[in-house]
Amino acid sequence: MIITAATALAALGRTGLDVFDVANDVGQVAQSVGLWIVAAWMMANLLSGTYTSSHLGVGTIEYARVLSAAGLTAGAIGILSYLTKFNLSRGFFVLIFAIGVPAALLWRWYARRLVHRAHARGHLLTRVLISGSVAHVDEVAAVLERETWLGFRIVGALVPSSQPLRATPRGVRVVGTTTHTADSVLAEKADMVVFTEGAFPSAVDFRRIAWDLEGHHVQMAVVPSLSDISTGRIAMRPVGGLPLVHVGQPQSLGASRGLKRAFDLLGATALLLLAAPVMLVFAVATKLQDGGPVLFRQTRVGRDGELFECLKFRSMVVDAEAQLPGITHLNQNSDGVLFKVARDPRVTRVGAVMRRLSIDELPQLVNVVNGDMSLVGPRPALPAEVRRYVPDVQRRLHVRPGVTGLWQVSGRSDLSWEDTVRLDLYYVDNWSLVQDLSILARTVHAVVRARGAY
Template sequence: MGQPMRESGLALLDVSARPTSQPLSERSRGVRILQLAIAGGDLLVISLATVLAAVGRTHLGLFSATADVNDVAQSVGVWIVAGWMLANVALGTYARGYLGVGTIEYARILSAAGCTAGLIGIMSYLTKFNLSRGFFVLMFVIGIPLLLLWRRIARRLVHRAHARGLLLTRVLISGSPGHVDDVAAVLERESWLGYRIIGALLPEGAARGTTDRGVPVAGQTDETADAVIRNEADLVVFTEGAFPSAADFRRIAWELEGHHVQMAVVPSLSDISSGRIMMRPVGGLPLVHVEQPRSLGASRGLKRTFDLVGATALLLIASPLMLAAAIAVKLQDGGPILFRQTRVGRDGALFECLKFRSMVVDAEAQLSAITHLNANADGVLFKIQRDPRITRVGHVLRRYSIDELPQLINVINGEMSLVGPRPALPAEVRRYVPDVQRRLHVRPGMTGLWQVSGRSDLSWDDTVRLDLYYVDNWSLVQDLSIVAKTVHAVIRSRGAY
């Protein structure tokens, strides 16, 4: 079996059939063009970095000159560009399963750059080639960020293509009706992945027109290969109930061999990051090893250091904006600048969460009069899209999350974290079911997966799912990624009210 195919809260293990000379589908042709376009962009970026490194070395004088940099660049520049591109190919940076999703694409780009740098250093040493150190350093200092930026832009273009119905993967889901609906819910929720569910394959005896979620039934599990070919599917996802035994799955794979169809198996694991999953074949038996949850790591020294350093730096940078916000709030109606509200922190500890006041002074007293406007009447949270208690200044503060900047003080005090679950009210916590209590195992955050995934537009169930995913799969890299995405989410103001 291959590595996890997608990072979407659902573990899909890629077990694609070996392609042969069968005609390419429209989707496969589109993916080939996409791979070539991304490779062409990489070639331009690496070439540009090489030229800029030569120019920068000549004008910046970072190291003492030992050779004519222009001559060196001309003599080895083409070979360096070719070697870097070969490293990208060898390490799978153009693999179709990782283009546009997850962090593996970026990790492989960094690995390819590191291998290229190492090989250049080794070859220069062995051949005693007098390569300019300034040229060498600048090439990678410029090239790596430009490559990552280009891949980020390419990823956005792919997602836009998916939103317009282009480059979509036609998916058949095979298994029992309940499990088919569970997988369909995940794939539909993560629409940016570009999956289009065209039907379900159910076991004999479960025949029906559609599943409870409305997925049309395209056939039975014992005719998987015929159904896949008949419906021109690009991907068939096998979930529980798709085949009685491993031998049956092997026969399905044999029947699909020679067709450009990907196969994926859902190993009954969900909301587990790829970093916690490792495949270890033992005697032909593919064992999926799953690491323990990482909630303890989200409460230890490394994260606390990240919070202290980050919050202190942000507080210094944002101080002029905070001063302007404080003045605006005061001038609005003469009331208090800060709004202090009791929230539940790590392990149930209570603390005063600080915000710039964005509502009228007696907002709490007016709450009972507007409960009928709650947009989340069936959930734990209280949300109103057009809350009449919000002031004119408050609308601006909330739109760009400026009202939450005082929480940097909560972070420095150790009551909150820069990244974590949404800070909950005591009344909300009293309504938690046991599983949801796990949100309290880490400090609440100023931002989190809930912030970068829709903010107030999220349902209560989605908010809980994202918070529990964060608690169980914490990593510092994920924290950095969420902070970067928060900036984009705040600028777009999506779900802010």
């Protein structure tokens, strides 16, 4: 429908386009080739796999395939027009894709939002069985239960007969053993079975399970012994029937080089210019409220452990640091590394508004321009927190801390310390400029929702 509408709008819009020579036969040309263009574009979508259900609603592959199909169609039309010397209006050709591609991407995004909303309300769910050892079943269950937008409903677990249980420690009901996978999947009417470590002793056993499920429209997914690695670093290369998974090097060095720095400098400068009026209003409001300083300066740990002065609008009373020992009992973080209080009594009225909208963090754009921080990166840590880091967590310091990051768009203060570390390490190891742009876009939504903003 979108492709057809884009073609019709291109034909109508071409008559008013002054960039190219006036073409009086646009309507006739559109009628003669319009349907063929629509058919070719739809065929390109099929060939590119844009309708493949396994990639719908998750990740960026869906959008990449939409762009690939559009490029394939444009290339095919251009080549055929040249070879056949067909007088196709250039304006008509440009408008088709100028209208159609953004419209298709926008529709995909909106449809994804609708599906995710339906999943959150308990609709369109996929019934999932998890097969494997008890510990690995709980690991997978934790992820699926946390990411509710995926739409997976766990209906049970299949564990080895050597681990007889009624339920896993996490509470997943055990409905059978891994030796009778197919029977249990059919009995529970599962739409998908997820195999994790311990689900089958050899590849031959997995092949037999696949044979037993053939024709029953049950999806099968295997969780490899790899975690927190982006698809961009993974390539499947079969060798003699053996599927080898090649994993690229971590990208922490790339997240510290010139391209990211140039992106940060240009982006922070532009955002500072746009945010200047808002920053001025809240700076005045903060000063008028109690006469204290507008900015709160705090020592934070930057890249490679270097200390810097992190800037924020002051959202608490002037003597907030002195009052901290008296409210430590309100700490809601059981992990002990971070201090979290949902309703901190030290926060001022103006500060509460700034925190809800993340306006208090706008001065950190100056830190970005100075090179102490990045637009996107791990949460800037306090020296006291860093002193309690275990060796693996120290890797967070390999890149500049960010004004925003995966931690912010995934829940901010609602996250546990373990989840915060996991997201930060994922970002450090899997950095890409596309991911930075995606996080910045998601930050707008997170700020509007104000989830975990306290």
